[in-house]
Amino acid sequence: MLKFIRVTKKYNPDKIALDSVTFNVDSGELILITGPSGSGKTTILKLLNKEEEPTDGEIYFKEENINSLRRSRVPLHRRKIGAVFQDYKLLPELNIWENIALALSILGHPDHEIEEKVTDLLKLVDLTDKAYLFPHQLSGGEAQRISIARALSTAPELIFADEPTGNLDEDNSRIVAKLLKKINELGTTVIVTTHDPVVIKTLSGARKMTLENGELTDSKQKEDKKDKLEKSKEEKEDNQEVDEKEKKEKKKENFPKKKQSSKDEVEKKESSLNFFGLFGKKKKEEKTEDKEDKADDDDDKKNEDKKSDDEDIKTDKDEKKKEDKTEKTDSDLAEDKKGIVKVEDLDDDDKASKNTKKVKKDK
Ligand code: ADP
Numbered sequence: 545m546l547k548f549i550r551v552t553k554k555y556n557p558d559k560i561a562l563d564s565v566t567f568n569v570d571s572g573e574l575i576l577i578t579g580p581s582g583s584g585k586t587t588i589l590k591l592l593n594k595e596e597e598p599t600d601g602e603i604y605f606k607e608e609n610i611n612s613l614r615r616s617r618v619p620l621h622r623r624k625i626g627a628v629f630q631d632y633k634l635l636p637e638l639n640i641w642e643n644i645a646l647a648l649s650i651l652g653h654p655d656h657e658i659e660e661k662v663t664d665l666l667k668l669v670d671l672t673d674k675a676y677l678f679p680h681q682l683s684g685g686e687a688q689r690i691s692i693a694r695a696l697s698t699a700p701e702l703i704f705a706d707e708p709t710g711n712l713d714e715d716n717s718r719i720v721a722k723l724l725k726k727i728n729e730l731g732t733t734v735i736v737t738t739h740d741p742v743v744i745k746t747l748s749g750a751r752k753m754t755l756e757n758g759e760l761t762d763s764k765q766k767e768d769k770k771d772k773l774e775k776s777k778e779e780k781e782d783n784q785e786v787d788e789k790e791k792k793e794k795k796k797e798n799f800p801k802k803k804q805s806s807k808d809e810v811e812k813k814e815s816s817l818n819f820f821g822l823f824g825k826k827k828k829e830e831k832t833e834d835k836e837d838k839a840d841d842d843d844d845k846k847n848e849d850k851k852s853d854d855e856d857i858k859t860d861k862d863e864k865k866k867e868d869k870t871e872k873t874d875s876d877l878a879e880d881k882k883g884i885v886k887v888e889d890l891d892d893d894d895k896a897s898k899n900t901k902k903v904k905k906d907k
């Protein structure tokens with residue numbers, strides 16, 4: 545129902561009363577604007593009822609941009625907002641009844657309607673018995689309750705009470721704060737500016753905004769931001785979870801590939817290291833057969849080539865080495881099932897074996 549959008553008010557170039565103030569009030573809300581003296585509370589009301597114009601920014605009341613409101617329409621606009629002031633602003637020459645009835649009378653409402661309305665409002669503020677007294681005959685608390693009754697006379701949709709208990713003692717502050725709460729509960733949107741702890745405590749359920757040096761902090765915006773942050777954090781965590789899941793899934797998908805590649809690697813190694821006969825049981829058997837064939841061939845060559853003796857010795861040695869390696873190769877195969885890691889281990893072993901062989905060869 546009410547929007548302040550980056551509203552700045554400078555009374556003079558050096559005096560910033562409101563500094564890019566933004567807030568939003570929904571119909572039916574109870575709002576507490578707290579802030580020390582000089583923080584800009586009254587300026588908000590003055591801008592709202594067109595006593596002052598903003599230096600910058602926009603103000604919407606019931607979807608209407610009040611910056612561009614024609615002068616002739618200002619009285620009608622003001623009737624939609626019931627203002628309650630710290631110093632009551634009752635007309636001293638009129639009695640209580642007349643003070644409450646004045647606006648309706650100016651608007652030309654029929655007498656019986658005015659009578660009914662004023663009677664109801666006096667009941668609401670519990671001051672029926674003071675109807676024919678004059679303002680100076682009332683206590684501060686009573687005068688403020690009458691000013692609230694007067695503010696309600698035109699059935700405004702918004703009551704703006706600017707430091708309504710500024711001149712009251714604790715008991716009267718509590719009575720006035722409770723009255724404003726009751727009016728809100730009856731359906732009217734209520735904004736209260738205050739730095740009175742009694743009002744803050746009595747209206748503890750209200751939505752709070754804080755003004756300091758013309759800068760406004762809106763607890764709802766903070767909450768919204770917090771909610772958004774938490775939401776985005778949750779979303780981030782959810783996304784991370786999904787990412788992790790996807791990664792795991794991908795890993796799973798890739799796993800056989802990796803295994804394959806590890807196998808490929810092994811094959812490669814095998815082909816390059818076949819000479820040493822260092823691979824898996826099955827391979828070892830194949831290898832043994834190969835070796836046996838080779839040995840047969842070697843046997844054939846024995847007579848022809850003197851080197852074949854050396855080969856036999858070498859084959860025996862290789863066989864022993866193969867047996868030694870068989871256990872390790874079994875576990876290597878098991879590890880191989882887990883992935884690529886063991887290939888690196890094989891590399892080391894292979895290297896080691898290669899080196900050993902080299903040394904042997906050198907010998
Ligand atoms: P609050 O109601 O929180 O005490 P106000 O809105 O009345 O604060 O004032 C905010 C600031 O603007 C104060 O520093 C005040 O002195 C200054 N101010 C208010 N009205 C005028 C004005 N008509 N001319 C110059 N400065 C003003």
Ligand code: MG
Pocket residue numbers: 585586587706707
């Ligand atoms: Mg003020």
